[in-house]
Amino acid sequence: MASKVGIRVNVNGTSYEREVEPRLLLSDFIRNELRLTGTHVGCEHGVCGACTILLNGHPVRSCLTFAVQVDGQDLRTVESLAATDHIDRRKDAMGNVEERRPSTDALSPLQAAFWEQQGLQCGFCTPGILMSMEAFLNENPDPTREQVRDVLSGHICRCTGYHDIVDSVMAAAKVKRALAEEGISGRDLLRRSYLAE
Amino acid sequence: MRTTSRVIGATKHIGVSRKRVEDPLMLMGKAKFVADIQLDGMLEIAFLRSSHAHAQISRIDLEKASKHPGCIKIYTSADWDTGVTTFQQHQGNLQPVYMPFFAGEKVRFVGEIIAAVVAPSRYLAEDIVDLIEVDYEPSPVNFDAEEAMKPKRREEELVHAEIPGNVYFTDRFEKGDVAKAFREADVVVKEKVEAARVSAASMETRGVIADWAWDDTLTVWSSTQMPYPLRTHIAHALQFPEQNIRVIALHVGGGFGQKCVFYPEEFILPWIANDLRKPVKWIEDRREHFLSAAHAKQMTMHMEVAMKKDGTILAMKCKTIADTGAYSEHPFGGLIDPCPGNAVLPGAFTVQNLQHETIAVLTNKMGIGPYRGTGMSGTTFAREMLLTKAARLLNIDIADIYYRNFIKKDEFPFLTATNQTYDSGDYHQVLDKLLKLSEYRKLKQQPRSLSSGRLRGVGISFFVEPTAWGSLAAEECGVRGITAHDTATVEMDPSGKVTVRSGQFGHGQATRTTLAQVAAETLGVRFEDVRVHEGDTDRAAYGMGTFASRSAVIGGGSVMRAASDVRKKLLKIAAHVMEANEADLNIDEGVVFVRGSPDRCMTVAELAHITFFDRFRRPSTDDVEPVLSSTRHYDPPLTYSNGSHFVMIELDPQTGEIQIKRIIAVEDCGTVINPQVVEGQMRGGISQGIGMAMLESLEYDKNGQLSNASFMDYLVPNALTLPDIECAHVSTPSPVTEGGIKGCGEAAMLSIHCAFGNAVADALSDFGILVPMSMPIGPQQVLDLIREAGTAKQ
C-alpha cells in the first residue's frame, strides 16, 4: 500500500492538515475526513455533478480529483453558503432546536431563491448545483435563461425537470443585482430584504 | 361511496404554495442521507457480483482475499443460504420466483451478489473483492424475451429450473365482442411496439447501514421508499423480533418506485451487523446501481386497433410480453409492468370491446421493479402511436379522435372496458385548454418545413392516470392480493402544537409540507405549528410508504381523518370550557371562537393546556378523555386524474437530431394541496418521460452484459435537453376521496412520450405516414424512419 502523504487545505475558511492515502478521492476526503457531508457523491465518474465544489473559486468535480492534488489550495463547499455559525450558536444555547425554524434566516440569496422557487425536490443534486451557480453568478450577474441552462447542463437532476432550478437562479441573480446596487451586505440583511420583496 | 370528513372551514392552507419545510436543511448541506451517517467503529462492505449473466458457479476461492490484511470477514451463500426475497401476490397462475440473497450454485444476471466483503473502508473492501476467484461454467443466455419463451430442450437453458418455458405468469382478458368489432371496422392498425428497458436512476443510489446494539436492537438506515414494510420483512427474514428493529430513512435522494423494492442488501447488512455485532455500511456505487437496482418498463406489445371512418374506436387488442429479468422483484414482482399497463389501455375513451393478454417472461437480466408510471408508459405509447397512425390513415386530426371518443363529464362514474371505475373528470375542458394554450390548430395548418431546413412537428397526448394506490387500486390495476392502506396519527401537545405521524415517506415529494398543510387546514391551526414525522419507524405511523401517486390521497386522507377527530375532541372541550354550544364554535389559525361573536374566544394553546393540566376546568374525564390524539386508517377507492400534454419539436431530417421547443401540460388532479409541489411533480415527470422517449435504454448484449452501466452511456436528460415547461390546471375534485384529492406523481409518464412520438410523426408527415413504434426515439431511429419511407416509395 502506498504511503500516506501530508496535505494542508483551506476549506470554507478553515485550515486542515491531514495525512491521506494518495488514492483518496477529494469527495471522500471532504465527506469522511472533514465530515462535511453536504457534498454528495452521485456517480464517481464526473457526469452527475452532485459532488461539485469550488476549487480556488472554480467549480470542479471532487470525485475526479485526488485529495493529494489540492494540497495548499482553497476549497468551498455547500456548507459555506449559509451563515451557519449563527445557527450553531442558537443551537448550542437552545439545545435541540427544531430543524426548520432557525435555519431559514441564514440562507444566502442563492439558497433563498432555491427555496422560494422550489429549485429542488429530493435535494441530492442540489449542493453541487448551488456551487456551480455561486461561481457562475459571480462571473455573470445578469445571465439569460440559456446561459443558466448551459452551466446547469453539467449537472443531472432527476426530480425537477430543471425548469424550477432555472427560475431559482434567475431569481437569485435579480436579488443579488438589486442588493449590489443598494450596496447592502451582510447575509441576514440579504435574506430579509429578499423576503420583503 | 361516502367520505367521512371533508375540507373544513375556509381553505387557508390547501391550495396554497407553501414553501417546502424540507428545503432549508438540504440547501445548507445539513440533511442526512444514508451515506452521510458515520457511526463509531463502522465497517464497510463491498460486494462481489456476478460477471456472468447465466452460469453455474463451480468454485469460489476466498483464500487470497481472506489473507489481505484489511479483510475482516467474507460472507457467501455458504454462510446464509436460506435467505430469499419472494413476493406476496396470489394471482391467477403466478408462480413465485425466489431471489436468493447470495447466489448459490447458479447466477442468473450480471450483478447478482456472490459474496460480501467486510473491511475497514470501501477502498480496502474493493481491493479484497478483486482477489476473490470464482469459476463460472456458462449456460446459454436468455437475452430476448420472445426467444426465451420458445420451448427449451435442456434444463440449463432455463433461468429457473422450476419454471418451464421461462414464463411464470400469463393472463387473458376480454370484454365486449372484440371479433365482431374488428369485422365491422373501416380501419385496422396492427403493429409491434417496443418500449426499452430503463432505470429510474435516482441521484442518490441505494445504501444501507445496520447497527446492532447490546440491548438486542437493530437499527437499519436504508435509502428506501417504504421503511415500515422493510422493518416487517427484515424481522421475517432474520427471525428477529420486529419490535426491536428500527428502520430509518431520513432523507432519500429520489426513488421513483425503484426504491419501492426489497433488495438483498437490505437483509444482508442487518444480518452481518447482527453476526459481527458491529455497525456496517454499504453505499451502492453508480455501476452497481445500473446493474442491480430494479430496471423497468421493458415490454413488447403486439397491438391492434379497430376504428370506424368517423374516428370512433371500436376495439383494441393487445398482447403484452414483459421482459421482467431473472427474478420477480419483491414486493410487486415483474407483473408491475404488464398488468397495470394492460389495465389502462382504454385511456380516456368509451371503447367497450377490449382484449388483452399478459405474458411475464424471465431473462438473464436484472429484475423489473416499479418506476414512475410502471408499464403504463409502454401500453399508452403503443395505444397512442396506433391511434396516431389510424388518424393519419383516416385523415382526421388526433385531437378530433380524442373528442369523438372521450368519456363525457356527465358519464361518471364510468366503468371502462378493463373494469376500472373512473370517478370524475372533464376531459373536454382539459383538451380545450391545451389546444388553446398551444395554438395547436393553427400550428397544424402551417407548413412543417422551416427556413432553417428543419421540420417542425407538434404532438399532443391525453391520459387518465389511476392514482391513490391502496388495496383497491392495486386490484383495479391488475396486481392482486396487495394490501396497501395507510395510517396517520395526529397529536396535539400541551402547548397546542401539532405532531403528525404519517406512514407516507416523502423523498422529494414534500409530504412533510403537504401533510402539514392538510393537518393545519383540518384542525384550524397555523401551518407553522404542525410538524410531520415520517420515514422513521420509531417516530412515524405504520404505512406502506410513498409510491404510485398515493401520498396526497392516502396520506392526506388519513391525516384529514385523524385531524378531524382531534378537532372534534378539542371543540367538545372548548364548548365545556367556554360554556358555548359546540355547533357554534369554529377554529381559525389557532383560535377557537364563537361564530358571530369573535370576542368570545380562546387560543388552541390555552385549551390544550387546560386539557392536559387543568382538571378543574376541563370536562370530566368520564365525558371526554384528555387525550388530544387520533390514529386513523385510510384505504381509498381508486381515483383517476387526467390531463394532456403538448410537445413542439424541430427535427433535422439530415441528422435525425430533435430539439424540443415547447412543452405544455394541463392536468386535473382534483383538489390541489400545494400548486407549486404539483407543478414540480408535473415537470419532473415530464423530464423523466422525455428521457424515456428520446434517450434512455439499458442495452444488454447477447452475452447478457449491460453495455451502458454508467451515466456516460446511460443518457438522462440534462438542462439543455428540455425547454421551459408550462403548466396549467383544471380541477374536478374527486367525489370518492377525502378532500377531493387525486394523485399526480406519475401522470407525465403515461403521456409526454406519446405527445413526443406524435410530434415526430407530425414533423415527418411530408415523407408519408411515419409513426415511431419503439422507444427511445434517437437520431438513428429518426433517420431509419425516413429511410423506410424512401424504400416504401421505390
Add this chain to the structure above:
Amino acid sequence: MKPPGFDYHRAASLDEACELLSACGEGAKILAGGQSLIPMMNFRLARPRVLIDISNIAEPNPVSEEPGGIRTRATTVQRVVENSSLVQEKLPLLSYAIRHVAHTQIRNKGTIGGSIANADPASELPAMCLALDAQFELRRHGARRTVPAAELFVTYMTTSLEADEIISSILFAEPPKRSGWGFHELARRSGDYALAGSSAVITLDGANRCTRARIALFGVAATPVRAITAEESLLGQVHSASLVKDAAHLVQGVLEPESDMHVTAAYRRSVAEVLTVRALDDAFRRALAAR
C-alpha cells in the same frame, strides 16, 4: 467505485516530471487534470502503478502569441484557453470547439495536453490539432522534439508518444488572413462525446477563390482524421452549393466509423458528410466576410 492504490509523486516542474517518468519505468502515468484518467481508475479499468502529478505545476504564459500562431502550455486547463481573449481573437475555432468539451465543471480541471494525449477519437481537441496545423513540443528526460499533428495520433486512444515522453506545449497555427471557420458536431446531449463531428478552415484570395483548406473530422474513425482529398478539391474554387456538396462527399474516403449502442457506422458516415457541408458553408461564409 474506488480507485486502486498507486504510488504518488508530485512534480514541481515538467523537467522533474520527465525525470520521474523515466525513473519509474513501466506502469507510471502522468496525472494532469485527471478528468479522463480518474473515472477510468474509479471503474478500475485503469490501474497505473505510479502517478506523477503535474496538475499543480505553475508555468508562465499559459497562452501566448508567437510568430506563426498561439502556443498553449499543455498543462493549461481547457477553460483558460476557451476564455483567453487571444484565442478568441486569433483562433475562434479553437475557443468554440472547446466549449463542446463536456461541461464547464470538467473544463475547469481538464487540461489541453491531457485531452490531446488521451487521443479519444470522438473528442474535439485532437481534431482541432489537425484543423489548426498544430505542432507538439514533446519532452522526455534529457530530450525534446517537435511533432506535427499528423504524426501524433496512431489509433484508438493511442499516440506516438514514447512511454516516458510528455507533451509540454502545443503551437496552434493561426490561419492566414481572409480565413473563415466552421464547426459542427452531433451528440445525443450537449456535453456528450460527439457521435460525429466536422470542422473546416477556409482561406480565400481577393477573387474569393479558395487558397487553403483544412477539414478535420472526429468520432468517425480510430483517430481524428483530415480529409485531404476533399480539401484539395476546393483549391482554386469559388464557393457554391455543389462545390461544397461534392467536397463533403469526398470525406467518405477517410472515414472508418464503428457502430455502437447509439448509432450505426452507416449513420456516422452519412452524418459526417452532412456536418462537413455545414462546416464548409460556415467557413466560406466567414471567410467571405473577413478582410
